[in-house]
Amino acid sequence: MEHPVLTAIRRAAFTPLGWFAPGATDGMPGDARFAILIGNAGPDMFRRFARERDVMRDTLDAWTRDVVSALARDLDARAVYPFDMDPPWPFLRWAQRAGAGHVSPLGLNIHPVYGLWHAYRAALLFPVAFDLPPQSPGPNPCGTCAGKPCLTACPVDAFDGQRYDETSCAGHIATADGQSCMSRGCLARHACPVGQGFAYAPTQAEFHMRAFRAARGKV
Numbered sequence: 001m002e003h004p005v006l007t008a009i010r011r012a013a014f015t016p017l018g019w020f021a022p023g024a025t026d027g028m029p030g031d032a033r034f035a036i037l038i039g040n041a042g043p044d045m046f047r048r049f050a051r052e053r054d055v056m057r058d059t060l061d062a063w064t065r066d067v068v069s070a071l072a073r074d075l076d077a078r079a080v081y082p083f084d085m086d087p088p089w090p091f092l093r094w095a096q097r098a099g100a101g102h103v104s105p106l107g108l109n110i111h112p113v114y115g116l117w118h119a120y121r122a123a124l125l126f127p128v129a130f131d132l133p134p135q136s137p138g139p140n141p142c143g144t145c146a147g148k149p150c151l152t153a154c155p156v157d158a159f160d161g162q163r164y165d166e167t168s169c170a171g172h173i174a175t176a177d178g179q180s181c182m183s184r185g186c187l188a189r190h191a192c193p194v195g196q197g198f199a200y201a202p203t204q205a206e207f208h209m210r211a212f213r214a215a216r217g218k219v
Contacts, residue, residue, distance in 0.1 A: 015042065033128055
C-alpha cells in the first residue's frame with residue numbers, strides 16, 4: 001500500500017518525483033527533516049490547471065502556489081518553489097539526492113521513468129522523517145545512448161552537451177520556421193527515447209513554449 005502522503009499528492013494531480021532526508025549541506029530552509037519533490041509527469045497536473053485557472057490572473061506559477069500551499073497545509077508541511085528565489089533553490093541537486101534521475105546532456109534532469117517529460121513544481125518539507133524506502137535512479141541511460149540524438153535534433157543547435165543557447169532557441173520559435181517546435185514542444189526532448197509515453201500533449205507543449213517565448217520578450 002502506498003504511503004498516505006504520496007497518495008494525497010497524487011490526488012492533488014501532482015506526481016511525487018523523489019524524496020530524501022536533508023543533511024546540513026543540502027541547503028534546505030528551516031528544520032526540514034524530510035523532503036518530497038513534486039511536479040508534473042504525464043497529463044494530470046496540466047489538465048487540472050486547464051480546468052481551474054483564471055485566465056485573467058493565473059500563470060502556472062501563481063496557480064501552483066495556490067494549490068500546493070493548500071496541499072502543504074493539509075499535510076502539515078512547508079512548500080518551497082523553484083520559481084521562488086533568486087538565485088533559485090537547487091532543485092536539480094535535490095533531485096540527485098532524491099534518487100530521481102541523472103543530469104542529461106541537455107542539462108535537464110532525466111528521470112528513470114518519465115525521461116525528460118517532467119518538471120519540478122515544488123518541494124514539500126516536513127518536520128518529521130517518513131519511513132519511505134530510498135529511491136535509486138539506476139544507471140544513467142545517457143551513458144549508453146547511441147548517438148545521443150537529443151544533441152542533434154534542435155534545428156538551431158541550441159545544445160552542445162556543455163551549454164544551452166537560450167537566445168537562439170527563443171529567436172527560432174518566434175519565426176515561421178520554429179512553428180513545429182511551438183506546436184509540439186522541444187524537438188531535443190522528443191528525440192530522447194526515455195519516457196516517450198509521458199511526452200506532453202500538443203496543448204500542454206504549446207502552452208509551455210508560448211510562456212517561454214513571452215518570458216524572453218519574443219511575443
